[in-house]
Amino acid sequence: xxxxxxxxxxxxxxxxxxxxxxxxxxxxxxxxxxxxxxxxxxxxxxxxxxxxxxxxxxxxxxxxxxxxxxxxxxxxxxxxxxxxxxxxxxxxxxxxxxxxxxxxxxxxxxxxxxxxxxxxxxxxxxxxxxxxxxxxxxxxxxxxxxxxxxxxxxxxxxxxxxxxxxxxxxxxxxxxxxxxxxxxxxxxxxxxxxxxxxxxxxxxxxxxxxxxxxxxxxxxxxxxxxxxxxxxxxxxxxxxxxxxxxxxxxxxxxxx
Amino acid sequence: xxxxxxxxxxxxxxxxxxxxxxxxxxxxxxxxxxxxxxxxxxxxxxxxxxxxxxxxxxxxxxxxxxxxxxxxxxxxxxxxxxxxxxxxxxxxxxxxxxxxxxxxxxxxxxxxxxxxxxxxxxxxxxxxxxxxxxxxxxxxxxxxxxxxxxxxxxxxxxxxxxxxxxxxxxxxxxxxxxxxxxxxxxxxxxxxxxxxxxxxxxxxxxxxxxxxxxxxxxxxxxxxxxxxxxxxxxxxxxxxxxxxxxxxxxxxxxxxxxxxxxxxxxxxxxxxxxxxxxxxxxxxxxxx
Numbered sequence: 001x002x003x004x005x006x007x008x009x010x011x012x013x014x015x016x017x018x019x020x021x022x023x024x025x026x027x028x029x030x031x032x033x034x035x036x037x038x039x040x041x042x043x044x045x046x047x048x049x050x051x052x053x054x055x056x057x058x059x060x061x062x063x064x065x066x067x068x069x070x071x072x073x074x075x076x077x078x079x080x081x082x083x084x085x086x087x088x089x090x091x092x093x094x095x096x097x098x099x100x101x102x103x104x105x106x107x108x109x110x111x112x113x114x115x116x117x118x119x120x121x122x123x124x125x126x127x128x129x130x131x132x133x134x135x136x137x138x139x140x141x142x143x144x145x146x147x148x149x150x151x152x153x154x155x156x157x158x159x160x161x162x163x164x165x166x167x168x169x170x171x172x173x174x175x176x177x178x179x180x181x182x183x184x185x186x187x188x189x190x191x192x193x194x195x196x197x198x199x200x201x202x203x204x205x206x207x208x209x210x211x212x213x214x215x216x217x218x219x220x221x222x223x224x225x226x227x228x229x230x231x232x233x234x235x236x237x238x239x240x241x242x243x244x245x246x247x248x249x250x251x252x253x254x255x256x
Numbered sequence: 257x258x259x260x261x262x263x264x265x266x267x268x269x270x271x272x273x274x275x276x277x278x279x280x281x282x283x284x285x286x287x288x289x290x291x292x293x294x295x296x297x298x299x300x301x302x303x304x305x306x307x308x309x310x311x312x313x314x315x316x317x318x319x320x321x322x323x324x325x326x327x328x329x330x331x332x333x334x335x336x337x338x339x340x341x342x343x344x345x346x347x348x349x350x351x352x353x354x355x356x357x358x359x360x361x362x363x364x365x366x367x368x369x370x371x372x373x374x375x376x377x378x379x380x381x382x383x384x385x386x387x388x389x390x391x392x393x394x395x396x397x398x399x400x401x402x403x404x405x406x407x408x409x410x411x412x413x414x415x416x417x418x419x420x421x422x423x424x425x426x427x428x429x430x431x432x433x434x435x436x437x438x439x440x441x442x443x444x445x446x447x448x449x450x451x452x453x454x455x456x457x458x459x460x461x462x463x464x465x466x467x468x469x470x471x472x473x474x475x476x477x478x479x480x481x482x483x484x485x486x487x488x489x490x491x492x493x494x495x496x497x498x499x500x501x502x503x504x505x506x507x508x509x510x511x512x513x514x515x516x517x518x519x520x521x522x523x524x525x526x527x528x529x530x531x532x533x534x535x536x537x538x539x540x541x542x543x544x
Contacts, residue, residue, distance in 0.1 A: 008332060008362075015358050019348070081346035087312055090336035090362045251330060 002094040012091045012099035019076075020103065024069070024111075031061060032119055039123040040130055054120055054135055055144040062112050062152050070104040070159045071170035077250065078167035087251065097247055101240070105156050109149070113140075150232070157236040161243035164250065261409055261440050262286035262309060267318035269308065269464075278304055278464040282318070286457075288408070289437035293455035294444040295521050301464045302444045303343065306411050309442070310340045323408055336363050339407040343414040347386035347394050355386060356401065363405040371404035374430050378423075391418040399427065403434045412443045416450040428454050448517035458517065460524040467528040470535055472515060478534055479523075480507040481516045492530065493523035506534060 035057055042053055076082045091099075116138070124134040138145060162174030194201045219227070264284040270277035278301050286292060296302045307313040308320060311327030311334065320327060325334035350358065352375065360366045375382060378396040386394060395418055402410050416424050424447075431441060431454060445451060458475065460468040479492070482503045487494055493504040495518070504519040524531055 003332065005332070011361060018358060079346060081342070081344045082348075084312070084340060084342040085346055085348075087330075088310065088335060088338070088340050089359070090332040092332050093330070095332075 003092045004094050004098070005092075008091055009095045009099060012089075012095045013102060016099050016103050017107070020069075023072075027065065028115055031065070032115070032122075035119055036123055036126060039135075040127055052144075054123075054138045055142070057119075058112075058116050058138055058144065059148045061116055062109070062148050063155070066104075066108050066112065066152050067155055067159045067171065069108055070156050071163050071174070073100045073104045073160065074163045077164075093248060093251065097244055101160065104160060105153065109152065150229075154232055154236055157239040157243070161239050161246065164243050164246045259288050260285050261288045261323055263319070263321040264315075265319045267308070267315045267320055269304065269313065269315050271304075277316075279315075280464060282464070282466065284459075284466060284469065286440065286442075288440055290457050291431065291435060291441045291443065291455045292457045292459055293448075293451040293517070294442055294459045294461065295446075295448060295517065296444075296461035297525070300461045302461055303413055305461065306340070306413050306442065306444055309409070310338055310411055311335065312340075337407050338409045338411065339363075339402040339405050341395070341398055341402055341410070341412045341415055343417065345391075345394055345398055347389075347398070349385050349387045351385055352380065352382040352397055355397075356404075359401075360404070363407065365406035367404050367406050370406070370434065371400055374400035374403055374434070377430060378426055392420060392423050395419060396423060396426070399430065403430060406439070408439055410439065410441045412441065412445075414445055414447075415443060416445060416447050424450055448521060451517060453514075458520065460521060462525055462528075468520075468524045468531060468535075473512070474535060475515045475520065476507075476512040477510070478507055479515060479520070480505055480509070480513040481519060492534075493519050493526060495519055495522065 038057075039053060076086045079086075120135075120137050124137070128134050158178055159171065159174055162177065163170050166173045262284060264282055267279050267282040267284075268277055269279040269282075282305075294302050294305070304313055308315060309322050309327060311322075311330045314328035323334060323337055325331055327334065327338075348355065356368070356371060360368070360371075375397070378393075378400060380389075380393060380397055380400065386397060389397065395415065399412075399415060402412075416427055419427060428450070435441065443451060443455065455472060457471045458468065459466060482505060483500055484503055485500045487496075487501050488503055488505075491501075491503040491505055495502045502516065502519060504516070504523050507513060
């Protein structure tokens with residue numbers, strides 16, 4: 001049953017957040033302290049060389065840790081005993097799905113941005129006190145933030161689907177599945193090129209003559225970026241739809 | 257007027273890994289306000305039936321109606337009116353208070369006073385993490401929580417496993433004290449003595465078939481239990497003990513007697529048709 005009652009959804013989200021507070025809190029604290037340590041050690045060594053340290057730290061906090069968090073988001077559903085508790089909670093499937101998605105994607109993103117801003121300020125204050133130097137703060141419109149955000153939301157959809165599909169080793173199994181699919185798609189594309197454009201093909205991976213400038217070469221980089229972003233967004237939505245179907249299938253595993 | 261909380265007709269169910277279906281043309285009707293004991297051998301389909309009633313397994317054919325809902329649809333309103341205590345339990349690393357705060361609000365009729373009372377009866381701490389409690393205490397807590405939800409249907413799979421002797425007594429007391437005609441309990445167990453004097457109807461299931469589903473009153477007026485030194489020839493079922501033989505016989509006295517569930521279970525497995533014909537006769541006599 002896929003109803004969405006705001007009050008129940010809010011309760012589901014609140015409960016999901018409460019269930020993760022301890023895990024996320026301890027990880028944040030550990031990363032915060034570790035980050036302060038690294039920052040001050042490096043500030044002392046060489047300011048210029050490590051000027052992009054905040055960029056790297058933001059990427060690490062958002063992408064690997066965010067994906068790890070998403071990979072654990074359905075662990076209660078796969079727990080041999082815990083799944084009875086999870087499945088008997090009076091929520092609709094849609095409410096469960098949206099609650100976990102909102103928690104692991106937009107909420108996690110906002111949380112990371114907020115905590116990272118606090119970290120930057122604290123790190124700069126500390127390094128100013130100790131060494132008299134500070135680093136430039138990461139700006140929301142910087143290329144690092146934009147690329148990390150795009151990578152996070154794209155990979156999140158895949159990992160989120162993997163977390164529903166796989167009961168354990170979610171990250172490696174999802175990566176392996178994506179790799180196999182990518183190889184399969186590449187093979188299909190290669191075969192299609194050999195079938196539809198035999199004149200251009202020599203051996204399996206080489207061309208007999210250069211491919212003429214086509215549609216892709218003629219479009220501007222700006223338009224190309226819009227096309228790529230649109231395709232990536234649609235692909236993410238499609239993966240999330242697959243994840244939703246897998247969640248429904250999980251509940252009906254012994255049924256019709 | 258008595259309403260039925262469970263109506264199953266022509267239900268078919270089989271696990272994907274098994275070839276033979278577990279349930280074939282299963283029919284079942286259970287009125288509201290009953291405490292039903294579900295007995296059966298290992299692999300008979302007890303837990304599967306309970307899962308089907310709770311909306312965790314879906315019938316492949318037939319009609320399954322519980323509390324006016326189709327459990328397979330897993331509507332939140334239905335899930336809020338059913339509580340399942342599974343055989344193997346899992347509790348999060350929360351205190352009882354935090355657990356209730358987090359999940360109690362999902363049940364519209366949740367009774368905090370009743371929870372406090374049952375927890376006090378069970379001598380359960382409310383401030384300790386549930387994961388640090390013993391298995392029996394965890395089960396008692398979930399039992400208390402399940403009672404406090406005031407769900408119309410409370411399904412229990414082996415609820416007395418892991419409970420000590422006082423715990424089993426407290427369990428029986430809690431169910432009796434908090435039973436009402438608006439609620440129904442289904443208790444699946446192998447510990448038949450834990451159900452003695454607690455249930456008002458018995459369901460015996462074997463090989464995916466319901467061999468017997470009868471009220472304890474009718475069983476008491478139809479059958480009686482005796483002790484004998486010699487093995488009698490006319491008994492429905494005989495169990496050998498150190499003192500002699502415990503016998504299940506047709507009750508011809510007309511007086512209600514206490515039914516031994518262990519003997520009844522043995523008889524239902526060994527002579528299901530005979531037992532059903534006897535109970536059918538009693539039903540006809542009552543109707544006449």
